Amino acid sequence: MKQLVALLLFIPIFAQAQFKITVSRSKNPIYFRGTLFDEKNFLAKDTVRGTVLSSTTPIKGGIYYLQFAPSKERIYFNIENNDKFALTFSGPAFLASAHSSDPKNEVFLNYQRLEKSFSVIDSLYAVEIARGRKFKFAEKAAFFQSKTSALVAFRKKALVSLPPFSAVALYFKSLNTLDESIPSRTDYTARSRFFAKIPFSDGKLLFTPVFRPLLVEYLSYFPLQADSLRLGVEKAMSKIDCGAKSYPFVFDYFSSVMKNRNIVGNTEGYAWFLTKYGVGNGCGAFTAAQKKAFKEEAEKLGALKTNTLAENIVLKDTAGNTQDLQKFAAQNDYTLLMFYAPTCDHCQKEVPEIDSTTSVIERIKNLKIGRFAVCNEPGVSRAIWLDFITKYHVTTNALHVDLPANSPIRSTYDAFANPTFYLLNRKGEIVAKKISPSTLRKYFAGLQLAQPNVP
Incomplete structure (x- = not known):
């Protein structure tokens, strides 16, 4: 029919x-x-x-x-x-x-059909990612080279006849900019050249599927450190009208970037971003209630200062015994403070990953690192809690304690999302905040560079 x-x-x-x-x-x-x-x-x-x-x-x-x-x-x-x-x-x-019946949309339909004809390459890439393969920027570009070449050729030819100010022409030009880019975190000239080609001044860009990928690509030119990313964020935000419709969407995206656990110094970076572009927005992009929430969140993050004594945690463990975070920290060179939820999918992946990363660091650096793991899921059954510990083998030099639903500890450590990780030294001071396996490795690599005689 x-x-x-x-x-x-x-x-x-x-x-x-x-x-x-x-x-x-x-x-x-x-x-x-x-x-x-x-x-x-x-x-x-x-x-x-x-x-x-x-x-x-x-x-x-x-x-x-x-x-x-x-x-x-x-x-x-x-x-x-x-x-x-x-x-x-x-x-x-x-x-x-x-x-x-519209010529520009007929061209656009032909483009979509060409793009779909390369779907097998997309499927093969998804399979490689599922297998755990990691692609560098250049390797990914090489993997998609045949698809990219065909699509770039089509777009360049189409741009000759498309209305130059149409959204589809803007879309094709932006896609070509993306396909010509292979980010390098040390190639500052390429970074500036790429940014100069992003047509932020055209309001239609927001209404195309390429707006976010352009921002992602630009930030890929920066090292995964908050102070470096801050430079990229400031430059991009300077091009966004603080009263424009695009502002809240760009704000949301950069918020997620700056608080990412894979970013070194993410808590300081995120607090800075909330203060400057959330609380500090003077163009009416946010309500007074939203600004108040941004300010409160930034203040909480500011209270989590590095190299200050961590707020003590005294809670019951799986056997009903009382455990003390500061006493536990004093028995180890370092302590990984972990907030997790046994039923959380991210926790089931990241908790064992950071635990195994910690074991590698212990062996290489000849250190003793404890795991003070806080069950951050009020109401979860003891059976599910214990099953998580057994299934994911988080048992080496580890204590698991249960956090009550009304505990102020959750707010003190801004542990409203699972998992959340901190690193403490033997004195019980916070030395790294909101970390991931990669930022944990970077911390100890930097420590070795700063103190080459330390094992």
Whole structure:
């Protein structure tokens, strides 16, 4: 049975923007979405069920798509002001048979079909990642070389005929910028050259799928240290209008970057970012309540000062015996303070990983490192708790204690997310905060460089 969709849009320049979608003979739901950065959008997440769908929601020129149930196949298209065109297809392979009366969208459909023809390469890459293979930037570029070359050639040819100010032309230019880039954290000239090509001044960029990848690629040129990333974040934020719609989305993304446990000095970096770009935003991007929350979070992070005595933790262990964090720390060269939840998927992966990393460091550096592990899941059964400890073998020089639901310790250590790791010295002082296996390794590598005679 043939399905036909006619997509008709009229978007006046003045007042409220409008669009109209007419769908005929569609048995299954069709979803209309925008591709706004971070998968958020200013349009309602509308569902077309064989009826006329209309809206007065203001939209900006950008890339949008239809998603078909139950296959979840997507067809992307470009909408600009005053556009009016039809999009037709015959099922069930919607993209393969799609056509548009609009020349720029016909080109875009052909591009999507070419991109889909290389899906086997994407699948092979996913298999390699699932096997645990790590790709350097250059290795990843080489893996996708055949796909990249074909897509770049198509885009360059298409840009000759595409309307130069259309979102699809902006999208193609930005993708070419990405494909020409292979980040190097020591190539400062390439970093600046890449940044100069990012068209932040064009508001349509936010409404394309490439906005976030451009930011990710730019930050990939910086070392994974908060003070270095701060330079990249400041430069990028300087190009974002602090009152523009894009500001909260860029803020959300950079927030997640700066607090990442794989970043050295992440707590200081995150507190700085919240203070400067959250609390300090003077353009109305955030409400007074949001700013208050940012300020409180930054102050909590500021209270967790390095090289100061850690707040003591005195709790019952798995056998019901009282254990003392400071006394335990005094018995070890270092102590890994771990907050985890037995049912947390991330914990089931990261807790044994950081435990094994710790064992390697102990052996190489000839150190004794204790594990003070806090069960940070109120109400979890003792059986599940003990099963986690046994299953993931977190038993070497380790104490496991249970944190009550109303304990202030959770707030003191900002341990509202699992897992959360700290490193203490023999004096019971915090020497590294919100760490990951990689930042733990970096800490001891830096310690050896600073004190070459220390074993």
